[in-house]
Amino acid sequence: MPKQESTMVEQLADWTHDIKWDDLSEEAIAALKGRMLDSIGCAIGALEGEPVKAIRKMTEDLGGAPLVTLIGGGKATPDYATFHNGAAIRYLDFNDSYLAKDETGHPSDNIAPVLAAAEYADADGRDFLTALAIAYQVQCRLSDVAPVRNHGFDHTVQGEYGAAAGAARAMGLNSKQIANAIAIAGTGYNSLRVTRTGELSNWKGLAYPNTAMGAVHATLLANYGITGPREVFEGNKGLMDSIAGQFEIDWAKEDLERVTDTIIKRYNAEIHSQSSIEGILELRDRENIKAHDIKEIRLTTFDVAYNIIGGGEEGSKKIIRYKEEADHSLPYMLSAAYLDGNVMPEQYEPDRINQDDIQQLLQKVHVKPSEEYSDRFPDEMACRIEIETNDGRIFDIEKRDYQGFKTQPASWEVLMEKYNGLTQKIDNKLAGEIANTIRNLENVKINELTALLGQIKIREDESL
Structure with missing residues (x-):
């Protein structure tokens, strides 16, 4: 019987199985550890969020074999732990991003599934980091060549392939099993873009954790011998035919960078708001204009920012009632930055959102797209901000990037400042041990890190 020609998912599986720790550059290793520190900080800072607490209660109520650590204590099955930990990482909407021309995702959403699979498999730090790099590479490269946002689907579509590839590698599956895990996940978790349009809900922060949970479930199924469609990418009614259109990737030539x-x-x-927030803060500090003297704030930005958070394709951004709407509204975020001097989790507390000063100022913010700025994206996050005062004076600033963008990458020290701010409510010594373990992750077993994550407790008295 002649040998079948390998399909794209099988080529991806072979690459996932064969690529090695030694293929990672020092820059990639440092970036992976930086993303881990950043995301674990985000998760710790989110443990008191109501959706995260609700998911923890559900997880505790429904039970399951105590195999994998929950951030904040307790254990669950690998897929349930993925959902809880992924929800914690994602809830604040403060973790990393990848900018493709027509797609934006948050590849650190892959940390929860890869971490769960690695702990389940008793993997070491090198295994984990290699698997995480695979998840990043797959999601980002599919975002490059197979964007789905304009077809009505969510960026979690590319993520389902990355999460499954990373989890399957971390779990030590063979090439055939990896292909089945990716195929099952890729067939089963094609989320709609309505997740992030119009009136936003808790699901905005939970869509990827749900996809990641499904990817781990698919990996477990593949580990037990369940098969998936070999032609999930190129087949009749596969990803290309149904959603993304034709694309090509030679997986054998991919790196981990x-x-x-x-x-x-x-x-x-x-x-997409980062450069405009940095800009309005610089303008605020430079001119010291009182908020009540402002007639209008006018932001000119690139089309992706305008369409997603500026009032373009994905709906009005001036009716703001709760966090999920606030952190996807340029008018709200610019107003919060101007009034409070920063945009951090406290700017999304219900009492802050509903105060008259911010509700009134956000109505004065007007956003429009620029073809020039759009052409410069994603290499730049260009924008221009004008503040017009009641007496007719106009003050402006132009930005092309911000601290943390790829032109100004965040150092470990900068990331530690953010991490320390997000972990103020846990034991300082424990927070330091977690950070040090992450920085030394290639030299430890992954259960050494998860054991620390399981010890996290939020202090009742914030002044301690």
Whole structure:
């Protein structure tokens, strides 16, 4: 019987299985550890969020074999732990991003599934980091060549392939099993873009954790011998035919460097807002204009920012009632930055959102796209901000990037400042041990890190 020609998912599986730790550059290793520090900080800072607490209660109520650590204590099955830990990493909307021309995702959403699979398999830090780099590479490269946002689907579509590839590698599956895990996940978790349009809900922060949970479930199924469609990419009614259109990737030629192109958020705000927030803060500090003297704030930005968070294709951004709407609204985030001098988790507390000063100022913010700035994206995050005062004076500033963008990458020291701010409510010594373990991750077993994550407790008295 003649041998079948390998399909794209099988080529991806062979690459996932064969690529090695030694294929990672020092820059990629440093970036992976930086993304880990950043994301674990985000998770710790989110443990008191109501959706995260609700998911923990559900996980505790429904039970399951105590195999994998929950951040904040307790254990669950690998897939349930993925959902909880992924929700914690994602809830603040403060983790990293990858900017493709027509797609933006958050590849650190892959940390939860890869971490769960690695702990389940008793993997070491090198195994984990290699698997995480694979997840990053797959999601980012598919975002490059197979964007789906304009077809009505969410960026989690590319993520399902990355999460499954990373989890399957971390779990030590063979090439055939890896292909089945990716194929099952790729067939089963094609989320709709309505997740991030119109009136936003808790699901905005939970869509990827759900996809990641499914990817780990698919990996477990493949480990037990369940098969998936070999032609998930190129077959009849596969990804290309149904959603993304034709694309090509020669997986055998891929490296593990795409993580170095991801960017860190300086502010707790949707990624495309970062340069405009930095700009309005610089303008605020430079001119010292009182908020009540402002007639209008006018932002000119690139089309992706306008369409997602500026009032373009994905709906009005001036009716703001709760966090999920606030952190995807340029009018709200610019107003918060101007009034409070920063955009951090406290700017999304219900009491802050509903105060008159911010509700009134955000109505004065007007956003429009620029073809020039759009052409410069994603290499730049160009924008121009004008503040017009009630007496007719106009003050402006132009930005092309921000601290944390790929032109100004965040150092470990900068990431530690953010991490320390997000972990103030846990034991300082424990927070330091977690950071040090992450920095030395290639030299430890992954269960040494998860044991520390399981010890996290939020202090009741914030003044301690």
